[in-house]
Amino acid sequence: MIDIAYLKERAKFLRVETLKIHKAAPEVRVASSLSPVELFTSLFYGKLLHYNPVDPRDENRDRFVISKGHGSICMYPLLADLGFFDKAELNNVCKSGSFLGGIPDPIIPGYETVNGSLGHGLGVACGMALALKTKKSAKKTVVLTGDGELNEGANWEAIMCAAQHKLDNLTLIVDYNKVSMLDFSKNIIDLNSLTEKFNAFHWDVYEIEDGHDVEQVYNTLHRVLSAHKQKPKVVIAHTIKGKGVPFLETHPLSHILSVKSEDIDGLIEEINNAD
Amino acid sequence: MQIKAMRDVFLTALHQKMATDERLFFVSADFGAPILDKIRADFPDRFINVGIAEQNLINVSVGLALEGFTVYAYAIAPFITMRCYEQIRVNIAILSQLRPMNINLIGVGAGVSYSLSGPTHHCLEDLSIMRTLPNIEVFSPSDYLLTEAYVERSIACKKPKYLRFDAMPMQAICEKIENFNQGFRVLQHGSKAAIIATGYMSQKAQKVAADFDVMVIDLYFLNAYDLDKLHACLKAIETVITLEEGFKGVGGLDSEINSKLKNKQVINLGFEQKYTFEVGSREFVHESNGLGEQDLIALLKIVS
Numbered sequence: 239m240i241d242i243a244y245l246k247e248r249a250k251f252l253r254v255e256t257l258k259i260h261k262a263a264p265e266v267r268v269a270s271s272l273s274p275v276e277l278f279t280s281l282f283y284g285k286l287l288h289y290n291p292v293d294p295r296d297e298n299r300d301r302f303v304i305s306k307g308h309g310s311i312c313m314y315p316l317l318a319d320l321g322f323f324d325k326a327e328l329n330n331v332c333k334s335g336s337f338l339g340g341i342p343d344p345i346i347p348g349y350e351t352v353n354g355s356l357g358h359g360l361g362v363a364c365g366m367a368l369a370l371k372t373k374k375s376a377k378k379t380v381v382l383t384g385d386g387e388l389n390e391g392a393n394w395e396a397i398m399c400a401a402q403h404k405l406d407n408l409t410l411i412v413d414y415n416k417v418s419m420l421d422f423s424k425n426i427i428d429l430n431s432l433t434e435k436f437n438a439f440h441w442d443v444y445e446i447e448d449g450h451d452v453e454q455v456y457n458t459l460h461r462v463l464s465a466h467k468q469k470p471k472v473v474i475a476h477t478i479k480g481k482g483v484p485f486l487e488t489h490p491l492s493h494i495l496s497v498k499s500e501d502i503d504g505l506i507e508e509i510n511n512a513d
Numbered sequence: 514m515q516i517k518a519m520r521d522v523f524l525t526a527l528h529q530k531m532a533t534d535e536r537l538f539f540v541s542a543d544f545g546a547p548i549l550d551k552i553r554a555d556f557p558d559r560f561i562n563v564g565i566a567e568q569n570l571i572n573v574s575v576g577l578a579l580e581g582f583t584v585y586a587y588a589i590a591p592f593i594t595m596r597c598y599e600q601i602r603v604n605i606a607i608l609s610q611l612r613p614m615n616i617n618l619i620g621v622g623a624g625v626s627y628s629l630s631g632p633t634h635h636c637l638e639d640l641s642i643m644r645t646l647p648n649i650e651v652f653s654p655s656d657y658l659l660t661e662a663y664v665e666r667s668i669a670c671k672k673p674k675y676l677r678f679d680a681m682p683m684q685a686i687c688e689k690i691e692n693f694n695q696g697f698r699v700l701q702h703g704s705k706a707a708i709i710a711t712g713y714m715s716q717k718a719q720k721v722a723a724d725f726d727v728m729v730i731d732l733y734f735l736n737a738y739d740l741d742k743l744h745a746c747l748k749a750i751e752t753v754i755t756l757e758e759g760f761k762g763v764g765g766l767d768s769e770i771n772s773k774l775k776n777k778q779v780i781n782l783g784f785e786q787k788y789t790f791e792v793g794s795r796e797f798v799h800e801s802n803g804l805g806e807q808d809l810i811a812l813l814k815i816v817s
Contacts, residue, residue, distance in 0.1 A: 295612075344611050350579075352608045355599060361569045362604055365576015372538070372558055373580065392600065395569035403561070 240284050245452045249279040253482045254506050255315035255328070261502040263332035265340045269480035269492035270309025273415040274382060276449060277475055278316055280456040286463055287380065291321035294347040300377050301366045303350050305359025306384035306413060307341050313348065314338055322347040357390025359383060360410060364396045367408040367470075378463060380409045386418035389427045394439075400470040401440040409463060410441075410472045413449070415479035419493045432474050442469040449477035482509050514685065519660040519678040520621050524548040526664040527585065531556050534668070538577050542570040542588040544621070549587075567592050571600035571618075578614035583668055589627075590620030590636040590677060594643060605673045606646040615671040619678060623653065623712050624758025626680035628795040632788035635798075636677075640711070640757060641764030643675045644736055650674040651735040653766075655715035656685045659733055662693050679713050681795070686716060686731065696738025699746060703727040705817035707747055710756040711735065711766050713795075718756055721809045725817045735766065740773060747774065752816050756782045756809075780812070 252275050260268040281287045281302065290296035304310045311331075318325040323346070330336035337345045341354040351362050359381050367379040383393070400408055414432065416423050423429060436443045442465065446458045455475065462471050480486025483497055483505055497505065525548050531537045538559045539552055553560040559582075563569050567588055574586040586593065594601070605616060620639065627634035643651050652674060654660045660678065667674065686700060697709075700719045707728035710718040715731035722729050728750060732738060747753065753774055759765040761783030771779050784802045791801060799805050 344608065352603050355603050358572060358600065358603055361572025361600070362576040362579070364569070365573035365578075366580055367576070368561065368573065369538075369577045369580030369582055372582075392568040392572065395563070395566035396572065399563055399566070399569055399573065 240456060242453045242456065245279055245283055245456060248283045249276050249452050250509060250512075251319075252279060252312045252315055253509055256312040257482075257497065257502050257506055257509075259311060259314060259328065259331050260497060261499050262329070263340070264496045264499070265332050266311045267308045267340075267493065268311070268497060269417070269483070269486045269495065270306065270384065270415070271311035272481045272483065272486070273449070273477040273479045274306070274309065274413040275312050275481065276452045276455045277382065277411055277413060277459075277477075278310075278312060279452060280459050281380070282316055282320060284456045284460070286456070286459050288377070289320075289348070291317075291347070294322060298377065301350060301363065301370070301379040303359040303363045303366070303379070303381045304342070304353055305351075305381055306356070306387060307353025309384055309413070310342055310353070310382070313342065317346065317348040356384070356387035357392045360393050361396040361399075363408060364400050364405060367400070367405040368403060370407055371405070378407050378409065380411065380463070382411045382413060385412055385414045385416060385423055385429055385432070386426075388412070388429060389418075397436070397439050397441070404468045405470045406442075406466045406468055408470045410470065411459075412472065412474045413477050414474050415477045417479040417490060417492055421490045436472045436474075440469060442467050442471045444471065444473045446473060446475040449475035450481055516682045516684050517657040518680070518682040519654060519657050520546050520619070521548055522657040522661045523619070523664060523676075523678070524552065526661050528552050528555070530664060530668065531559065534583075535559070536581065536583050537585070537668070538582040539585045540570055540574045540577070540587065542567050542586075542592070544588045567596040568600050571597045572604060574616055575604040575608065575614065578616040579612060583615045583617075585617045585619055585667075587619045587621075589634065590622040590639055591634060593618055593620045594636070594639040594675070598642065601649075602646060606648050609648045609673050613671060614673060615668070616673045617667045617676055618674065619676045621678045622680040623677045624679070624714075625789075625795055625798045626713065628798045629792045631790060631792055635789065637758065637760045637784050639675075639677060640735065640759045640766060641768065644769065645764055648673060650737045651677070652733060653677045653711040653735055654733050655710075655712055655731045656683060656687075658685045658687070658690055659693075662690050666694075677712065683713070683716060686719060695742055696734030697730055697732040697743060699728065700731050701727070701729040703729070703817075704749065706752040706754060706813075707750045708754045708756055709766070709770055712758060714756045714758055717806070717809070721806050722813060725813045727813055727817055732766065735769060743773075747777070750777065752778045752780070754780045754782060754812070754816070758784070760784050760786055780816075782809075782812075
C-alpha cells in the first residue's frame with residue numbers, strides 16, 4: 239500500500255527544488271515545470287513505473303517518454319534524488335559544460351528521447367510500444383505531453399496509428415494546464431472536448447479532475463496502467479500551470495514569465511508551510 | 514542485360530533476410546511494390562503500414578529502432594525526406610548521436626525518375642538536405658546490382674541511412690561489384706577530364722562519354738566514400754565535371770566534390786533553381802534544364 243503522505247511530501251520537495259533551480263537558472267521554464275509535479279511524483283515515487291537508476295536503459299524498464307521537454311525541469315531534482323546522477327549536478331543547471339540544460343535532452347540519464355521540439359514523443363512511443371509487443375515484452379510505454387503541443391499534427395497521426403494497432407501497452411498522459419505560450423489555449427486552438435476527441439479516435443479515456451491531488455493522481459494512474467482493453471489509453475490530467483506560484487497560476491503568459499529571484503525564498507516557505 | 518527496378522531487387526533480397534533475421538522490421542507509408550505484398554504476407558508481425566503519414570513513419574520507425582530492430586522505412590523519395598524533415602533531424606540525426614539506431618530510410622523516385630508527375634514528385638533537393646544532417650549515410654546507387662549489394666550493409670552498418678532509389682527499371686552498369694565499401698567506382702578510364710556522377714546520371718555519363726577520352730566515376734556513398742582513393746584516381750586529371758539530378762550549387766554532389774577537390778578545375782552540372790512544370794520524358798526534363806545528352810556531349814567536346 240502506497241503512503242500518500244509520503245507522495246505529498248515528495249511533491250512538495252520537487253516543487254521547492256524546481257523553484258531553487260529557477261532561482262539559480264532563470265532561463266528554465268518554471269510554470270510548465272510546476273504543472274506535472276504530481277504526475278511525475280506518482281509515476282516515480284509511487285513506483286508506477288519500473289525504472290533502474292543504475293542502468294537507465296535496462297531492458298526491463300518501462301519506457302517513459304517526456305514529450306513536453308521544456309516543461310519537465312522538476313525531473314532534474316527527481317532523477318538526482320533517485321540516484322540517476324549526482325545531486326551536485328543540480329548546481330550546474332544551464333552552466334557551461336553541464337548536461338542539465340534549459341531543455342532536457344537524452345544525454346541526461348532517465349530521458350529516452352529528444353524533447354526540445356514539441357510533438358515528437360507520442361509517435362516514437364508508438365514505435366516503442368509496437369516493438370515491445372513484437373518482442374512479447376510485458377513492459378509498458380508511457381508518454382507525457384502538454385496540451386499546447388497537441389496542436390502539432392504529428393500527434394494525431396500517432397493517435398490514429400496507436401488505435402489502429404490496439405496498442406494497449408501505451409498510455410498517454412496529457413498535462414492539461416490549458417495555457418500555451420502566448421495565451422490560454424482556448425484562445426489559440428481550443429481543445430475542448432479533449433475527452434470526446436480521444437473517444438472518437440477509439441482510445442480508452444480517463445480523466446483526473448485535480449491533477450494536484452496526489453491521491454487522485456496516484457489512484458487513477460495505478461488503475462489505468464494495469465488496464466488492458468485492446469485500446470491505447472489516455473489520462474487527461476487537469477492541472478494548473480505555475481502551480482504553487484500564485485501570480486503564475488492565473489496569468490495567460492505564465493509560460494514565458496520568470497519568478498523574481500527575491501520572491502523565491504518566500505514562495506518556498508509558503509509551499510513548505512502549506513498542507 | 515537484364516532491366517530491373519532497384520526497389521524490386523532490394524526488397525527481394527530483404528525478403529530473404531527477413532526469413533532468418535527476426536530483427537528486421539519494415540514500415541511503409543502506404544507505398545508498395547509487388548514483392549512488398551510478399552513481405553507483409555510472410556511477416557505480418559514485422560510489417561506495418563502507417564498510412565499516408567510520413568511524420569509518423571519516421572517516429573514509429575525510430576521507436577522500433579531504439580528497441581533494437583533494424584528498421585526499413587519506405588515511401589516516395591521527396592515525401593520521406595521533406596514531408597518529415599524535422600522528424601528526421603530531431604529523432605534520427607540528433608537522437609542517434611546519443612542512442613544507437615539502425616534505421617534505413619528508403620526513398621523511391623530519385624531525381625526526375627517520376628518525370629511525368631511534376632514538381633511535387635521530382636526530387637531535386639534530397640541530396641543536399643540529407644547530406645547536411647550529421648550522422649546519416651547517404652546512398653545514391655546507379656544500378657540494381659549496387660542496390661542489392663547494399664542489403665548486407667544496411668544490416669551490418671548500424672546507423673541511420675538514406676537510400677535514394679531510382680523509380681525506373683534500368684540495366685546494370687557492371688556485372689561485377691568490386692570494392693563496394695570504397696563508395697565509388699570507375700566506369701570508364703580517360704585522361705582529359707573526369708565526370709563524377711551519382712545515381713541515374715552515372716548511367717547517362719557512361720553513355721555520353723563512351724566516345725571521349727574522359728574518365729567516368731560513379732559516386733554512390735555520397736558522404737562515406739574513400740577520399741584518399743578518389744584523390745589517387747584523379748591524380749593526373751585537371752578538370753572534373755560533377756553531374757547530378759539535383760539542384761545545382763546548393764549542397765549536393767557538387768558541394769561535396771568542390772570542397773574536397775580544391776586544386777582542380779571543377780564544373781558543376783545540375784538542375785537550375787526552378788521547378789519544371791512541363792512534363793515529358795526524363796530526357797525531355799533534362800533537356801529543359803540544359804542536361805540533355807547533346808548538351809553533355811557539347812561540353813565533353815570542349816574539355817577533351
